[in-house]
Amino acid sequence: MTQLTILRYPDPRLHTVAKPVAEVDARVRSLADAMLKTMYEAEGIGLAATQVNVHERLVVIDVSEGRDQPLVLINPEIVWTSPEKQVNDEGCLSVPGVYDGVERASAVRVQALDLKGEQQTHSAEGLLAVCIQHEMDHLMGKVFVEYLSPLKRNRIKTKMIKQRK
Numbered sequence: 001m002t003q004l005t006i007l008r009y010p011d012p013r014l015h016t017v018a019k020p021v022a023e024v025d026a027r028v029r030s031l032a033d034a035m036l037k038t039m040y041e042a043e044g045i046g047l048a049a050t051q052v053n054v055h056e057r058l059v060v061i062d063v064s065e066g067r068d069q070p071l072v073l074i075n076p077e078i079v080w081t082s083p084e085k086q087v088n089d090e091g092c093l094s095v096p097g098v099y100d101g102v103e104r105a106s107a108v109r110v111q112a113l114d115l116k117g118e119q120q121t122h123s124a125e126g127l128l129a130v131c132i133q134h135e136m137d138h139l140m141g142k143v144f145v146e147y148l149s150p151l152k153r154n155r156i157k158t159k160m161i162k163q164r165k
């Protein structure tokens, strides 16, 4: 599998809304595999298909210390969000070097297909809950900097364009 390229903000393709995965087949499994490799190489804790310019509802996550607990979520849907909220510093592989506070639900429950095509429910809190919500946003075409003030966002945009190689 060829190395996947991560789109960088402000690439307009990051604002594409993803379509459901039609079938969990060999193509999807190999894409998930390539996304996990790309995520581990970039030292991220999550990666949405949107970020590698594939506009289907697929995300990979690993928030474990040992980087050995991959989670693949296909057609994920958040089925419950806690009323409690929390502000956490977030970063994004599509916005390298930028970290800022975003308010999210403290806990979520997400339903998704796994690589066998079986429906699973995951209850998440802490960093995993943050990451799931961050990745779900990518699938909707939303990047975390859109939660920041227009002033901050414009500064980030300018910085990213200057850094572009």
Ligand code: GNR
Residues within 6 Å of the ligand: 043, 044, 045, 046, 047, 048, 051, 089, 090, 091, 092, 093, 094, 130, 131, 134, 135, 138
């Ligand atoms: O690697 C990542 N770290 C991170 C830290 C705090 C909140 C969210 C994230 S996700 C990010 C990887 C990424 O860009 N996923 O879309």
Ligand code: NI
Residues within 6 Å of the ligand: 091, 092, 093, 094, 134, 138
């Ligand atoms: Ni991201």
